[in-house]
Amino acid sequence: MLSKKSQYAFKALSYLSQKFNDGPVLISEIARKKKIPLKFLENILLELKKADILDSKKGKGGGYFLKKKPEQIKVATIIRLVNGPISMLPCVSLYFYERCKNCNEKHCALHDMMVEVRDATLDIVENRTLRDLMDE
Numbered sequence: 001m002l003s004k005k006s007q008y009a010f011k012a013l014s015y016l017s018q019k020f021n022d023g024p025v026l027i028s029e030i031a032r033k034k035k036i037p038l039k040f041l042e043n044i045l046l047e048l049k050k051a052d053i054l055d056s057k058k059g060k061g062g063g064y065f066l067k068k069k070p071e072q073i074k075v076a077t078i079i080r081l082v083n084g085p086i087s088m089l090p091c092v093s094l095y096f097y098e099r100c101k102n103c104n105e106k107h108c109a110l111h112d113m114m115v116e117v118r119d120a121t122l123d124i125v126e127n128r129t130l131r132d133l134m135d136e
Contacts, residue, residue, distance in 0.1 A: 006083040008036045009044050010133060013078065016054070017070035017130045024056065024063030044082070051081050070130035079125060086125065087118040094118075 002010075011034040019025050027045060031038045045064050048054045053073060056064045066073065079086055080095060090098035091105055092114045105111050 002079070003083050005040070005044060006079065008034075008040060009048065009078060009082045010075075011036060012041060012044060013048070013053075013066070013073075013130050014133045016064060016066050017134045020066055020070055024061065024065045026063040030064070047082065048078075053078070053081070066130070070134060073130045074126060075128045075130070075133065076122065076125040078130075086121055087114065089114045092118050094122075 012030050015030050015034055016025060027041055028038065030036065030045075031041045036044075045054060045056075049056060049064070052067060054064050055067050056062065076086060085093040085096040087093040087096075089100065089111065090096060091100040091103065091108075091111055099105070100108075100111075103111070
């Protein structure tokens with residue numbers, strides 16, 4: 001399940017994608033337009049900046065902006081940054097793998113099914129970008 005933080009991140013990134021050619025956008029504008037609590041949004045945008053998804057400009061005409069074009073930023077990348085693993089079990093995660101306790105992965109029907117779920121999910125989120133999430 002996507003956390004509230006992830007949902008807010010996608011709302012903000014969708015808005016920044018729409019404004020990609022307009023230059024930096026003030027945090028207060030994003031918060032107001034997308035109905036995101038300002039303090040929460042500040043933390044999310046800072047995290048995305050540290051991850052090299054966003055950059056910012058200070059002073060007059062300042063604000064946040066995407067470092068790459070919306071079509072170059074995969075949905076899967078944002079999910080992993082903000083929400084963590086895409087897989088539903090740690091034993092099937094590609095980037096956050098952890099062995100399950102008391103489980104034999106070679107003979108676990110739940111593991112096998114969750115691999116299929118992970119792969120189907122990845123097929124979607126690895127092939128979609130912020131461009132696909134832009135409000136028309």
